[in-house]
């Protein structure tokens with residue numbers, strides 16, 4: 001393997017998405033999902049990707065993980081081309097109910113990800129499973145099955161399973177879209193805490209603009225398909241963030257204004273305020 005730190009020192013971006021086009025062909029028609037996406041993700045950043053349903057957010061993440069080939073363009077991780085899922089990157093799917101094994105307990109679900117990677121002794125797998133159960137605060141639920149847990153707890157199992165593999169990068173695709181509002185707040189806090197404590201790089205897909213601003217160091221809005229980056233906002237809000245006071249900061253409201261204006265205008269939903277946006 002190439003010396004990745006040398007590549008970084010030489011100025012290569014941590015993750016580089018270069019000129020990605022993606023078309024799907026089937027049933028006699030072609031769908032152009034992505035129309036030339038360029039994006040560089042810094043190590044340790046929390047980048048959210050927002051945009052309307054069908055604009056290609058999931059497609060982009062799957063290409064970033066090497067799960068789906070691009071029609072044109074390339075993705076690089078520390079200057080190495082991504083052509084299959086790299087061990088440094090873990091992808092947390094949208095549908096956690098479908099990603100957990102219903103016949104396995106919480107601890108067996110988490111251990112599965114580690115066993116699957118190979119090369120770890122059973123004692124190490126057991127120790128790491130315990131560690132990550134603790135990290136997502138599921139102590140006492142080790143022997144429960146997914147169907148005995150709430151949606152938010154199941155999502156925490158999925159997150160623990162991903163993190164137990166100690167990835168450097170987490171790709172999360174609308175991970176909180178099917179939980180209630182309060183559970184969602186709890187999961188947002190969990191992900192923010194883990195991002196800070198573990199020094200992760202997170203690329204987070206959401207259709208919720210406010211969630212994106214609250215969590216991120218940067219928010220990227222995709223345009224309508226064939227999508228390109230329509231807006232790229234650096235989020236300069238202090239850490240640690242607070243669910244009430246951060247969302248009241250003038251700067252937070254300004255980011256919200258700019259992003260909503262961009263998305264509404266793109267959808268032809270422009271309001272009076274949106275038309276005046278900078």
Ligand SMILES: Nc1ncnc2c1ncn2[C@@H]1O[C@H](COP(=O)(O)OP(=O)(O)O)[C@@H](O)[C@H]1O
Pocket residue numbers: 024025026031033051052053054055056057058059060225
């Ligand atoms: N496997 C596929 N085969 C054909 N079309 C697809 C496939 N996956 C996604 N698409 C199409 O590509 C476009 C972008 O989809 P997707 O990436 O899922 O968007 P988003 O995640 O933003 O909702 C949509 O028009 C969708 O129907």
Ligand SMILES: [Mg+2]
Pocket residue numbers: 057058059173
């Ligand atoms: Mg999607």
